[in-house]
Amino acid sequence: MAKISFPYMGESVVAYKKIGHMLGHEVIEPPKPTQKTVDLGVKHAPEFACFPLKVLLGTYLEEIALGADLLMSSGGHGPCRAGYYGEMHRKILRSLGYEGHLIIFDAPRDHLRDFYQDLKRIKANNSWIYCYHVLKLVYRAIKIMDELEQKVSRLRAYEVKTGSVNRAWEQIQELVNQAFTLPQLEAAQKEGHNLLDSLEMIPVKEERKLRIGIIGEIYVVMENSTNMMMEQKLGELGCEVRRSQYLSDWIDFNLLPHWISHPHEAEIQKMGTKYFDIGIGGHARENMGWIDQFSNWGYDGIVHLLPFGCLPELMSQSIIPQVSKDLNLPIISFALDEQSGLANNLTRLEAFVDLIKAQKFGVKQHILQQKAAG
Amino acid sequence: MSKIYLGVDVGSVSTNLVALDPDYNVVFASYLRTNGQPLESVKTSLRELQETGPGQVAAIGATGSGRQLVGVLVGADIVKNEITAHAAATTHFFPQARTIFEIGGQDSKIIIIKDGIVVDFAMNSVCAAGTGSFLDHQAERLSIPIEQFGDMALAAQRDVRIAGRCTVFAESDMIAKQQFGFSKAEIIKGLCEALVRNYINNLGRGKSLEPPYVFQGGVAANKGIRAAFEKEVGAKVLIPEHYGIMGAIGAAMLAAETVEQTGKPSRFRGFDMLNLDFTPVSIDCEDCSNNCEVIQVQVEGKPIASWGDRCGKWTQKCS
Numbered sequence: 076m077a078k079i080s081f082p083y084m085g086e087s088v089v090a091y092k093k094i095g096h097m098l099g100h101e102v103i104e105p106p107k108p109t110q111k112t113v114d115l116g117v118k119h120a121p122e123f124a125c126f127p128l129k130v131l132l133g134t135y136l137e138e139i140a141l142g143a144d145l146l147m148s149s150g151g152h153g154p155c156r157a158g159y160y161g162e163m164h165r166k167i168l169r170s171l172g173y174e175g176h177l178i179i180f181d182a183p184r185d186h187l188r189d190f191y192q193d194l195k196r197i198k199a200n201n202s203w204i205y206c207y208h209v210l211k212l213v214y215r216a217i218k219i220m221d222e223l224e225q226k227v228s229r230l231r232a233y234e235v236k237t238g239s240v241n242r243a244w245e246q247i248q249e250l251v252n253q254a255f256t257l258p259q260l261e262a263a264q265k266e267g268h269n270l271l272d273s274l275e276m277i278p279v280k281e282e283r284k285l286r287i288g289i290i291g292e293i294y295v296v297m298e299n300s301t302n303m304m305m306e307q308k309l310g311e312l313g314c315e316v317r318r319s320q321y322l323s324d325w326i327d328f329n330l331l332p333h334w335i336s337h338p339h340e341a342e343i344q345k346m347g348t349k350y351f352d353i354g355i356g357g358h359a360r361e362n363m364g365w366i367d368q369f370s371n372w373g374y375d376g377i378v379h380l381l382p383f384g385c386l387p388e389l390m391s392q393s394i395i396p397q398v399s400k401d402l403n404l405p406i407i408s409f410a411l412d413e414q415s416g417l418a419n420n421l422t423r424l425e426a427f428v429d430l431i432k433a434q435k436f437g438v439k440q441h442i443l444q445q446k447a448a449g
Numbered sequence: 450m451s452k453i454y455l456g457v458d459v460g461s462v463s464t465n466l467v468a469l470d471p472d473y474n475v476v477f478a479s480y481l482r483t484n485g486q487p488l489e490s491v492k493t494s495l496r497e498l499q500e501t502g503p504g505q506v507a508a509i510g511a512t513g514s515g516r517q518l519v520g521v522l523v524g525a526d527i528v529k530n531e532i533t534a535h536a537a538a539t540t541h542f543f544p545q546a547r548t549i550f551e552i553g554g555q556d557s558k559i560i561i562i563k564d565g566i567v568v569d570f571a572m573n574s575v576c577a578a579g580t581g582s583f584l585d586h587q588a589e590r591l592s593i594p595i596e597q598f599g600d601m602a603l604a605a606q607r608d609v610r611i612a613g614r615c616t617v618f619a620e621s622d623m624i625a626k627q628q629f630g631f632s633k634a635e636i637i638k639g640l641c642e643a644l645v646r647n648y649i650n651n652l653g654r655g656k657s658l659e660p661p662y663v664f665q666g667g668v669a670a671n672k673g674i675r676a677a678f679e680k681e682v683g684a685k686v687l688i689p690e691h692y693g694i695m696g697a698i699g700a701a702m703l704a705a706e707t708v709e710q711t712g713k714p715s716r717f718r719g720f721d722m723l724n725l726d727f728t729p730v731s732i733d734c735e736d737c738s739n740n741c742e743v744i745q746v747q748v749e750g751k752p753i754a755s756w757g758d759r760c761g762k763w764t765q766k767c768s
Contacts, residue, residue, distance in 0.1 A: 107738050238761015245737065245760070307759065396655035405569075418514040419556060423572050426532035433566045 076100050076199060080143035082131050083107050085297035086220045087322050089251050090213050091147070097209045097255065098201050103143040105134060108300045112137055113413050119167055126382035126412050127294035128160055130301055132167060139173055147197065149325075150181035155356025155386045183330065212260065214326065216251055219264045221321040223247055226271055228317060231310025232285070235275040241307065243270045285431060288369035290319040290362040291380030292388050295411050297322070302380050302409075303417050305424075309378070312428045317374075319343075319365040320358070343368055350394060359387035366398055366406070376405040376431045378424075383412035405431055451504035455717070456701030457491055457523060458531065458694065459483065459515030462554025462581065463667060464490035465697040468503055473541060473702060477501060478694050487515040488522055492723050495523070499720045506717045510534075510704030512696050514555075521746050521754040522727050524718035526704045534699030536560050536567045539663050541702060542689050547659040550678060550686070551695075552648070552668035554581040559652040561659075571652040581668045583616050587623070587640060591633055595671075598637060602673025605638035607631070613643030613650075641673035645681050660684045665692040725749070734758060 080103040081091040088105060095102040106112065108130050116133030135146050148164075151157035161179035168176055178197070183190040198206050224244070231240045247270060250263040287309050295302045297320055306316045327336035340361060347364030354360055362379070369377055379395060381388030392408050399406040407427045409420055453476065458465040464487065468477035479494040510527045511520040512534040520528035539549050540562060549560040557580050561569040573580070588595040609631050612618040619640070626636055649658075662682060668674055669692035678686045689695060708715055725748050732743040743763045745755040755763040 104738075107740065109740055236761065237764050238759065242760045304759070419572065422514065422530040422532060423570075425530040426567070426570055426572075429530070429533045430567045430570070434568065437566075 077145035077196075078103055078143050079145045079147065079197075080105050080138040080141070081146060082134050082148050083298065083300075084294060085299065085322070086217075086224060086248065087297070089220055089248055090217050090322065092252065093213050093216060093255075094197070094209060097212070098197060098199055098206070100145070100197075100199070103138055103141050106137050106141075108134060108298065117413055119171065123384065124163070125156060125292075125385055126301070127292065128156075128163060129413070130294070130298075131160070132164055135164065135168065135177070136171075139168075139176065144176060145178065145196070146176050147178045147180065147193075149329075150179040151357075152181070152185065152354075153356055154354070157357055212255075212257060214323075215257065216254070216260055217323045217326065219260060219267075220248070220251055221323045223264070223267045223271070224321070225317060226268070228306050228310065229315045230271060230274065230276065231307065232313050232315050233276040233279055234310075235277055237311075239274050240271070240310070243274060246270060283436075285314040285376075285428070285435070286372075286374045287314045287316050287428075287431075288319065288365065288374045288377045289316060289380065290365045290369075290377060292357055292382055292385050293320050293325070295380045295382055296320045302411060303420055305378060305380065305409075308421070308424060309428070312425065314375075314428060317369075319362060350398070351390070355387050355390055357385065357387035359391045362388070362391055363394070363398070366395075366402070366404070370402045370404050374404070375435055376407070376427065378427075379406055379408040381408060381410055383410040405434070452507040453477075453504040454701040454705040455498075455506055455509040455523075456534075456697035456699065456704065457494075457509070457511045457513075457519055457525075458534070458696035458700060459487045459491060459511070459513040459519045460531075460553055460555070460696070461514055463693075464494060464513075464515075465694040466491070466494040466498060467691075467694050467697040467701055468498060469698065469701045469705070470504075471705075473698075473705075475691055475694075475698065477503065478691065478697075480693055483515070487519055488727055491519050491522060495720065495723055499723070506715060506719075508701070508704035508708040508715045509717045510700035510702075510707075512700040517756060518729065518746065522718075522722070524716040524722075526715055526717075527700070527707045529700055529703050531696045531699075532558060532560060532570050532572065533567070534696045534703060535665065536562060536699070537702050538695040538699035539665065539689065540565045541698075543661065543663050543687060546661050546663045546687075548662045550648070550662065550664045551666040552580060552664075552674070553666045556580060557648055557652065557666070559648075559656070559658075561656055569656055571654075571656070573651060581666075583619075584640075584644070584668065584671070584674075587620070590620075591637070593633065593637070599641075599670070599672030599674065601634045602638040602641050602671075603676060605632070605634040607635050608642075609635045609639035611636070611639040611643040613647035619643055638673060638677075641671070641677040642680070645674060645677040649681055658682060662686045664688050665695045667693050669693070727753075732763070734763070736762070 077100050079095040079100040083105040092102050112133035115136050116129035120129045120132050150161045165177050178193045227240055227244045234240045247267040254260040254263045296318055309316045324340050327338035328340040343361050343364035346367045347360035350363040351360045395406050452471055453468045456467050464481045464483045466479045467475055470476050477498055479497050481490045481494055483490050508526050509523055511525040512529050512531045516528050535551055539546050546562055551558045556573055558572045588598050609626050612622045664686045669688050728747045730745045730747055734741045734743050739759050741758050743755050743757045745752045752767045754767050
């Protein structure tokens with residue numbers, strides 16, 4: 076049995092942890108990325124590598140220091156640099172003296188044999204039937220987490236007590252962590268909903284609600300320690316939030332046969348071909364599709380997150396002004412990097428929300444109310 | 450005693466304080482260098498105001514990159530980002546304005562307005578090229594007082610093209626042109642034009658810039674830059690009377706509107722707070738895996754405000 080660990084990317088931690096535990100491995104709890112993680116990654120990665128590569132590398136090194144000897148992660152196809160991530164990480168780790176630590180799961184349709192080999196290492200001595208059972212349960216857990224997290228991102232905008240929703244969300248993650256059978260999971264799901272429903276909320280009329288969609292590169296969209304806690308910040312500013320990326324969407328699209336999962340993302344990708352008729356890497360096409368999707372759903376604005384220098388997202392950034400004009404939908408881009416001074420970005424974010432309020436409610440800029448002063 | 454509304458704009462380079470009468474006329478204004486000490490500089494300017502024997506403070510607003518901290522210090526009724534604050538002030542003085550150019554010490558913005566509402570904006574995010582600090586630095590290099598910079602640019606006889614994409618390129622280009630024997634005045638003019646070109650290329654990208662144009666921020670004092678703007682957009686560029694303190698004026702106006710809307714008295718702490726010591730403390734909370742970096746402001750050891758805690762635990766402890 077291995078000492079297993081994995082990247083920290085939002086709620087995916089819960090899923091990986093469950094796989095590790097149920098297959099009998101020792102799980103090294105991945106540390107949430109901090110400035111220290113970033114510094115470590117920056118030190119050992121090429122300067123021009125994408126920001127997520129650096130954060131992941133830092134995470135891997137921290138985990139190895141904690142004793143992990145098997146790191147598993149999901150891969151990327153390219154054609155942008157993300158396609159090399161896995162190899163790059165492996166090479167850097169090797170040069171630092173860590174050989175054979177890293178397992179990268181690519182979509183099984185890309186390299187079925189590799190996928191099978193890697194799976195066997197994780198599977199260890201468990202039977203295939205048991206593994207199937209575990210994966211099915213984890214998949215269900217992810218679905219439940221996503222459902223609850225979407226609710227959390229909606230409710231945050233209206234909480235009476237600052238932080239009450241965040242605290243409930245931490246509790247929910249723990250509940251799901253502790254559930255190892257289907258009935259336990261379903262009980263956790265119910266308790267999670269009850270927990271959220273019991274919180275005190277400011278009543279807001281339907282037409283006064285603000286809805287913001289978050290799109291962009293998957294890692295910075297999903298891991299809030301790398302995106303200046305975008306979902307929380309927008310919540311504090313009184314906006315409901317929905318991301319373009321949730322783990323279950325990724326699995327439906329990349330790991331499961333589409334005739335079973337009927338992924339929403341396939342539809343989104345189709346919508347995106349209007350803007351990019353070939354795949355240029357990352358989720359550029361999906362993100363453009365998501366702009367259309369959010370617009371169709373009547374969202375009030377979009378926040379676009381990209382790692383500084385991310386090729387696919389730079390391409391979408393350059394067509395966004397025109398799309399924003401065509402759809403009459405405010406869109407703002409944030410390029411994220413190791414820099415930790417956020418004053419400038421927060422100013423832009425707040426002004427963006429002011430702009431949306433002014434446009435939606437037709438009030439003059441200077442009589443805008445803010446949720447809480449000071 | 451007459452009512453006044455205060456606005457504080459704490460930027461990276463300067464700290465501005467204004468007092469407005471109920472008709473939004475400026476009755477007091479101070480402009481200080483922040484010198485990395487936002488709390489001290491705000492206190493100094495408030496003391497200055499106190500000595501003039503001001504009216505009763507009916508509302509106070511804070512803006513600028515130091516707005517959170519200073520908002521706590523003064524007891525602000527509203528803490529607003531500087532983009533909204535600038536737009537509020539400009540649309541008051543120029544209701545027809547469509548495009549605002551704002552260049553400050555460390556940042557620059559472009560704000561697009563339609564029917565008095567902000568419809569688009571951009572703010573430099575990664576590069577300080579085209580801001581006041583860059584000009585300051587170059588003025589120093591040429592040993593010209595920054596106050597004379599603009600007049601010198603206007604005195605230039607010939608055009609010199611200086612690369613404006615990046616301050617590093619601009620600087621080496623400048624030195625090259627200097628060695629070719631161009632005069633200081635010509636180089637300064639070229640620099641002003643490079644700065645404006647860079648500004649429009651970076652921030653105006655993909656936006657249609659419609660007149661009337663308003664130019665504000667500390668750099669608006671520079672006639673050379675104004676001339677370069679007019680050349681670039683091919684139209685007259687308006688400069689507000691109080692171009693350097695528009696953010697503070699906007700904050701004061703927004704505070705006045707907030708107090709009026711809520712009907713509650715101002716939360717201004719009063720001038721007595723000038724004698725209190727406000728100490729910012731940084732705490733690494735290790736109670737969960739989030740490891741939040743919490744910033745707390747304490748008065749006499751008691752926390753009065755904190756930021757950065759995801760769960761709200763520290764925020765709730767503040768009185």
